[in-house]
Amino acid sequence: MLDATRVREDFPILATGSDGRRLIYLDNAATTQKPRRVIDAVRQYYESSNANVHRGAYALAVRATELYEAARERVAGFVGAWGPESVVFTRGTTEAINLVATSWGRAHVRAGDSVVVTAMDHHSNLIPWQLLCREREATLRMVGVTPEGAIDQDDLRSALARGPRLVAFPFVSNALGTINPAAELVRMAHEVGAAVLIDGAQAAPHLPVDLQALDCDFFAFSGHKMLGPMGSGGLVAKPALLDAMPPYQGGGEMIAQVWDDRATWNRIPHKFEAGTPNVAAAVGLMAAMDYLDGLGRGAVAAHESALARGAIDRLGELDGVRVFGPRGDRSGVVSFVFGGIHPHDLATIVDQDGVCIRAGHHCAQPLMRRLGVPATARASFYVYNDVSDIDVLIGALRKAAALFRVSV
Amino acid sequence: MSGALAELYQQLIIEHSRSPRNQRAVAGANRTAEGINPLCGDQITLQLRVEGDRVADVGFEGSGCAISKASASLMTGAVLGKTLAEADALFEQFHQMVTSRADAPVSDAALGKLAALAGVRAFPARVKCASLAWHTLHAALAGGGAVSTESATE
Numbered sequence A: 001m002l003d004a005t006r007v008r009e010d011f012p013i014l015a016t017g018s019d020g021r022r023l024i025y026l027d028n029a030a031t032t033q034k035p036r037r038v039i040d041a042v043r044q045y046y047e048s049s050n051a052n053v054h055r056g057a058y059a060l061a062v063r064a065t066e067l068y069e070a071a072r073e074r075v076a077g078f079v080g081a082w083g084p085e086s087v088v089f090t091r092g093t094t095e096a097i098n099l100v101a102t103s104w105g106r107a108h109v110r111a112g113d114s115v116v117v118t119a120m121d122h123h124s125n126l127i128p129w130q131l132l133c134r135e136r137e138a139t140l141r142m143v144g145v146t147p148e149g150a151i152d153q154d155d156l157r158s159a160l161a162r163g164p165r166l167v168a169f170p171f172v173s174n175a176l177g178t179i180n181p182a183a184e185l186v187r188m189a190h191e192v193g194a195a196v197l198i199d200g201a202q203a204a205p206h207l208p209v210d211l212q213a214l215d216c217d218f219f220a221f222s223g224h225k226m227l228g229p230m231g232s233g234g235l236v237a238k239p240a241l242l243d244a245m246p247p248y249q250g251g252g253e254m255i256a257q258v259w260d261d262r263a264t265w266n267r268i269p270h271k272f273e274a275g276t277p278n279v280a281a282a283v284g285l286m287a288a289m290d291y292l293d294g295l296g297r298g299a300v301a302a303h304e305s306a307l308a309r310g311a312i313d314r315l316g317e318l319d320g321v322r323v324f325g326p327r328g329d330r331s332g333v334v335s336f337v338f339g340g341i342h343p344h345d346l347a348t349i350v351d352q353d354g355v356c357i358r359a360g361h362h363c364a365q366p367l368m369r370r371l372g373v374p375a376t377a378r379a380s381f382y383v384y385n386d387v388s389d390i391d392v393l394i395g396a397l398r399k400a401a402a403l404f405r406v407s408v
Numbered sequence B: 001m002s003g004a005l006a007e008l009y010q011q012l013i014i015e016h017s018r019s020p021r022n023q024r025a026v027a028g029a030n031r032t033a034e035g036i037n038p039l040c041g042d043q044i045t046l047q048l049r050v051e052g053d054r055v056a057d058v059g060f061e062g063s064g065c066a067i068s069k070a071s072a073s074l075m076t077g078a079v080l081g082k083t084l085a086e087a088d089a090l091f092e093q094f095h096q097m098v099t100s101r102a103d104a105p106v107s108d109a110a111l112g113k114l115a116a117l118a119g120v121r122a123f124p125a126r127v128k129c130a131s132l133a134w135h136t137l138h139a140a141l142a143g144g145g146a147v148s149t150e151s152a153t154e
């Protein structure tokens, strides 16, 4: 396990307050806190390197551009991409998926075609495909989830038999903690000629990722879920696909030459980065990746998964807890319901002990419907959490039970 | 437990959330509306039977947190038998109460048991849970349909 006490010292927001209390932040699947190193990188960028990129002839603009492109290269290395040209910076996962659904989707999906998603997809990997399929009169096929929280392989096979244009799935589920067998799913989809988009929002922060080995076509991720700034993230795609895709948004930066009535496009990845990008966010993201590599990504994954298993064991001590998702190998996300107390009430009550957990549908309403619950409570762990956080959570849940006079 | 939390989850609220009044379909309903809180998934279907200008019967179904259930329970109890104008006035008073500052005085005389929900004012994230039933009532009396705490619905 990581030494979380030591790690916490790097995170200003997690410092112990004057009242001797500290924040027990267990909503890491939503967004993570930022280490001083990331905050400093953003500040230093604005203090010493800020200029618009790819435009100025002066030294400051050159420095800003170099930093921005260094961040791109860092991302490519971090996820094992095909090269820096395969990394398009976006605001995050949502924008990356919308880019693919709009640009690639409109070029490839026609009436009568099908697109496959799973019942454990986040709304951001569902709605863009709903919009596309409606517009194109294509069929959106949602593959089911087994009671253990895995993608239903039989149902997937039947969906693949139809020869879909694209298969989209989450590497790691934000609502169940399931780690999907991504390489195998990619292989199955490619066998029937489908392109594959992996929603990596919950994978990039938590697991070593090697896209060349996975061989997926598109990979979307969010920097803010991996210690980086809000507004950082990207689409990573095979260069040949990006090259053949029409632009997503039009504007400055993405063009080569412009005439009154037409234009030609910049080379990739710039073709997909219209307008002034969030350079500071990219620079902060680079610092976040350095920080994570410093901890060791295998160690990060092991730490989270140990905490998740520990939390599941401790929750099991309480009567009336139902934990969702797989029992064995899983990420640091633990979704549960408890004692008939609505998750919102739980979240409000444990907040009084400084514990931040998420309550709701986790942007996965189709999944909630299948689980037969309107909402779950969710604790999600990261590098600065440890077993003492689980103790506080369990204690706070006992208080909630007492308030609602539920026996545990 | 903090004072604010005890105030929010006071006896009356817990009791109404565990055994809600009027949680049922209404025979011969002639007004209905559905309310949802898309942020958390709370959902309520409200039915009323209006006779003349009076609420002859009212009931709700759906799922939600303790606050939204207790509020629906208290709301149905409060408007049952009232004239439409009285129900509307209660809606206004309730709305004013839950959106006032946490330390503003609450008129027990006008609100009766509904005043128990004043505790949500210390929890801005929960105000919508308390007001969902009331917005749904407002929609049902205004002609029905669907309301959402986040306004736009399809």
Ligand SMILES: Cc1ncc(COP(=O)(O)O)c(C=O)c1O
Residues within 6 Å of the ligand: A029, A030, A091, A092, A093, A094, A095, A122, A124, A125, A170, A172, A173, A174, A199, A201, A202, A222, A363
């Ligand atoms: C699995 C998954 N996909 C997509 C998203 C959307 O990410 P973002 O809001 O950063 O675009 C999230 C985060 O909420 C997520 O957990």
